[in-house]
Amino acid sequence: METLANLESFVRSAELGSFSAAARRLGLTPAAVSRNVAQLERNLGVRLFQRSTRRLTLTEAGERFLGSVSGGLESIQVAIAELAGTVSEPSGVLRISAAPAFGRDHLLPLMPAFCARFPAVELEWQFDNRPVDLIAEGFDVAIGGGFELTPGVVARELTRLHIVAVASPAYLQGRLLPLDPSDLAAWDGIAMRSMRTGRVRQWQLRHGDGREMPVEFRARMRVNDPAALCRSVLLGLGVGLLAVPDVLPHLRSGALVRVLPEWYADAGPISLYFASGRLLPAKTRAFIDHLSERFRALGLAQAFRADQAI
Incomplete structure (x- = not known):
């Protein structure tokens, strides 16, 4: 009879494609997962994985075995978890x-x-x-x-992650508030450069009546960190486009002002x-x-x- 640890190590390694990823999922060391799988292969008398330095690949026998055991393994794990949940507190x-x-x-x-x-x-x-x-x-x-x-x-x-245009009262002093995003073309802007892609993020703002317009301003500065962008706007260096959670305390205190209060961009959910x-x-x-x-x-x-x- 195979141990649950051997079967679990095999199934997670097959799903994730590596012993290291399976070890992180199971809370074990990669060596322990590798040993469990090797013991399973010895007991079954078949090779379940083709091993390389880059990735694990299931053999034909491994594919068949995974299809046979994965559903049953989940049922056993669910039963164990449900039983444990009735007798212990989260820990x-x-x-x-x-x-x-x-x-x-x-x-x-x-x-x-x-x-x-x-x-x-x-x-x-x-x-x-x-x-x-x-x-x-x-x-x-x-x-x-x-x-x-x-x-x-x-x-x-x-x-939802909503993006709004904000500026400091000091920067706004002596300027007429914009009526729509096109009015920002003559303003100094603090732009955000993506850490992942290196590209400067472009935003399309939406009005409550359904109109949409792109934001174009003079990029006086570019940063790759939202906190640095917020700080730059607080310092009066220009207008910035920031998520509501990042600027909400400053809007409530008056340190920042929404310059287009009826316009925003929806950047998707926070989940x-x-x-x-x-x-x-x-x-x-x-x-x-x-x-x-x-x-x-x-x-x-x-x-x-x-x-x-x-």
């Missing part, structure tokens, strides 16, 4: 990825209540502006936008990303449910929308 290390400003300003304030409710869960945050590979990099949850939904990952929307299927550790389910409930209770989804009053 263990929960690895989370989030954008720095959004995580610091809007997610961390929700954590005292979570930690008080689930004291056995240890939170390990990584703040990064890039979309991470949830499974390959071993994260339990990621929060952000622009993630590719790779096999095995699902998304739960928290709110929770996590592994698909019913088999979710109790710690992950508790975190997802907590964030979703807090966003509803505090009205954060509505607060971050540019088509609402700010």
Whole structure:
């Protein structure tokens, strides 16, 4: 009879294409996963993988065996997880990825209540502006936008990411407020260069009546970090296009002003990303449910929308 560890190591290695990725998913070392698979092959008397320095490839026998065992393995894991969930509280290390400003300003304030409710869960945050590979990099949850939904990952929307044009009162002094995006052509702009592509981001703003217009201004500065863009606008260097969550406190305090209050761009959803299927550790389910409930209770989804009053 094969052990669950051997079968699980084989199935995850086949799904992810490497022992290292499977090890991150299972919380093991790559050597342990490799040993488990090798033991399974010895016990079965067949080679399941063709190994190379770059990737694992299933043999014909491995393909047949994967089709036979993967469904049954998931059923066993679900049964174990459901049983464990009835007798234990959420616990263990929960690895989370989030954008720095959004995580610091809007997610961390929700954590005292979570930690008080689930004291056995240890939170390990990584703040990064890039979309991470949830499974390959071993994260339990990621929060952000622009993630590719790779096999095995699902998304739960928290709110929409709306982009607005803002400037400081000092920069606006003596200037007529623009009526539409074309009026920004003569203004100094702080442009955002993508960390991933190196291209300067171009935005198309939308009016509540359905009109759309591109934004064109003189790029006085270019930066590759949203926090630096926000800081530059606060310093009065020009107008910038920023996400509502990044500028909401400054808009409420009067440090920044929306220069086109009826125009905005919709950059897509801000979502929770996590592994698909019913088999979710109790710690992950508790975190997802907590964030979703807090966003509803505090009205954060509505607060971050540019088509609402700010």
